[in-house]
Amino acid sequence: MGAIPEEPPAEGRLSYRSALVDRLRHLGEVRAGRLRLRMPRHFGFCWGVDRALAMVEEARAAYPDRPLWLLNSIIHNPRVNRDLLEAGIGFLKGPLAEEGALDRLGPEDVVIVPAFSAEVEEMRLLEQAGVTVVDTTCPWVIKPHKRTLKFIREGFTTVIHGTVGHDETRATCSLVRDAGGHYAVVHDLDEASWLGRFLAGEIAAAELRAGLHPGALSPGLDPERDLRRIGIINQTTMLASESRQVARILRGALVRRHGEEALxxxxxxxxxxxxxxxxNQDAASAVMAAGVDLFLVVGGYDSSNTRNLARVGDDAGVPSYHIEGPHCLEAGEIVHRDRITGELVRARGWLPPGEATVGFTAGASTPDAVLEQVVERVVELAGERLVLPEAV
Ligand code: SF4
Incomplete structure (x- = not known):
């Protein structure tokens, strides 16, 4: 496979609004020659991302003469992170990190904690360094934190439907460890069924460990001892329908073993x-129900909520592609993230010939400006022009 194309530099740094996307959002559906473009009722930047970016701007204004750092990616969108880097904000961790910067922090530094939160150990390190902390943690992320502390107090081990290594789940796991509790992370229905079979007494602890992702169980967790009482939470960005199934599997397993009254x-x-x-997931499902021939899901490849939006299309049996931006689209070829392998792959013949309905959506960390470029690129590659009806 040839090199995957790089996203070109963005125009209009730190300005992510799009008049075109605002209009499409309002209209829901428009024609562009042979194409019908269908937009969901909800997509793109969420309240938590808007809030985090606003707090970054406030920090830049409040501390113009002090070194400003992001602990890690502010959100899972490469363009937004690169823009912040180019605006003079350094990164302490992640792909844009400045080597050794984390060890050199002092009271002069201002450190922004991302919307996903941070590990307890990282927050302690910032405190010890005496930096000024700007904490943009989304209130929705704090909700599972509070619940897991309640589980620990009541003697339950936390089962997280989430992804091992995802920033939000890393933070939650560290909180559980720090509070003296235990956790088990299940990523999907397959892993939930391994845990379910263990809970039902159908497999041994060694088989459970083999069925889960390395690092899914908290250090020192003894499955026989620590999985007798479980409380489930979800990473905030998982596929909601899958989270409900995970809960059903685990609940059913405990009923099989102990009976309904033990729950x-x-x-x-x-x-x-x-x-x-x-x-965003419900709105994407509604677009699938209305009928599309192709579904384009725009967002960072490491964005959990964007990945799960792509699953909505897959589950509906619609050709669905998770792409990062317009640079992924060529006339005969699309570069997209394969949902099963997580690899970037090329596919041919992605744009149907003749009359076709194309559905779009964008993850909670995807700027409207990127979606606009994707819409324009699709219309251009179809050889059509997009002329929107006059606003009244
Ligand atoms: S997607 Fe993440 S940042 Fe946005 S509202 Fe949900 S939890 Fe908050």
């Missing part, structure tokens, strides 16, 4: 999917 003692389930994630 009160050994099972808790608390939905912590955030509103924005839920709304």
């Amino acid at each position: 009160e003692h050994c099972f808790r389930d608390f939905d912590t999917i955030c509103n924005a994630t839920q709304e």
